[in-house]
Amino acid sequence: MLGGITYDEDHKRLWVATINQEQRAQVQSVPLKEIEKYNFKKQKKPIKFEHGTNLSAPLRTSYMTYHKNKLYIGYFDKVQGGQLFAYKLNKKGLFKKDKMQDGLALPSENWSTYSQIQGISFDKNDILLSTSYGDLNSQLLIFKNKLNKPNYNLDLSEADKTIILPPYMEQIIGKDGEIYMLFESATALYRQNPNLLHMDRVIKLKVKFKGLENSKE
Template identity: 30%
Template structure:
């Protein structure tokens, strides 16, 4: 055996050992994350069971301890340690997580993750400082819709997927440009967002008293392009509106059910289950950890986002969840024995209520 061959064999052995070490380290890290989340969910047995049933799938939320942003005026990098996650959306290939700066010193952002691996791909810097409490990916139109700040009414913006993929705002500090913006009439603000076929669905958060959930029929992509070219106003048509309970942070549709996250402050959150046409008539309440934000139905799973990992809430929250969790919907909806069914009075209860989601 020549010296050259021996060196090559040694190099290959070292590479093989390094690969084994990296793989084992990744497995160990995943096990630690799994154990940590499992421990934090012990007080929420239905959530824990649904997470385990969904193969303990989770995504780490980026930028919670610091988000590095270029300042276009100076060309220097600046750290924001107050990014607070709010909105969540899924496309076929990507996961989108929006966040705003709690102390309002930096622009709001959207993190783009690889859906398969969970690895961050890029950071979109948004114009100004909207709360971005709601995101939804419109597969048919290849648009990412997001809630932004309106004046006495709800307001949303849209980003094209091709523009998201080509964006360089993370490197330049220059915010991405919205493809379009439009008002959502009949609600005082757009606090959260989802989609129901060709309808955008948005509602307003209320600390006390009822909120409002409103459905808006969207124009086709061809109609949108024509309106943009002509500089015409794009105005989604209101199709219906429903009342909601207070403290609603997000909604999602699953079959004939409407799911809503209800949360405020460092207290136990709830997942509310109702018929999709009657969001105020709650069929089931499921206890969740505090600071539950947007929820998204992803096939037969429910993706849930918490803001408790943000610096602003970390000391108040117990437990702290710096992850997007995927939960098995069948486990959530069929867990009748551990969930609390609600009826206003005995007279208002129907036989169907006692078999909700079973």
């Protein structure tokens, strides 16, 4: 069961969020060099993960990203507030063994979030969150990165900018002021609904903090 995917460009490693045999959150990884030499026609079996770690929190993984030697792993909750956890990695880009308890990795930090977060990304000094639930409009929430401040939460009221977008937005990636967005509405299930806008490609959006009507600035 896949709950998120991210790439660690510093250590050339792909991370995938899964669940273990006890149905709790874990993450597994495979180096880029193993992916590059993988040949399904020759091997005829799935590529093997090289490392796997069980997490103490959250119990389920809804979304995940890598940023500055940390994995940020969050939980989606459609009613109550969600949670975001940070796991600091060692010099090799793996989980620290001294941050384990009962075989579970312990997060170094955690924050409360808005209840319907589907994706997360970092770009320069900004944090980007996508929110979506049902056939209502999605939202892109942009925060100035203040995660180092005590008692700071990624709630809807704290967003520096809110952008309304079509329903079913999922994963997002921010890079150099541009945001790449992937929508679930192009899947076969949602294509059966003629009243729904089907976004069947990756959408790129360029965002500037100044000059938007719904910005706090």
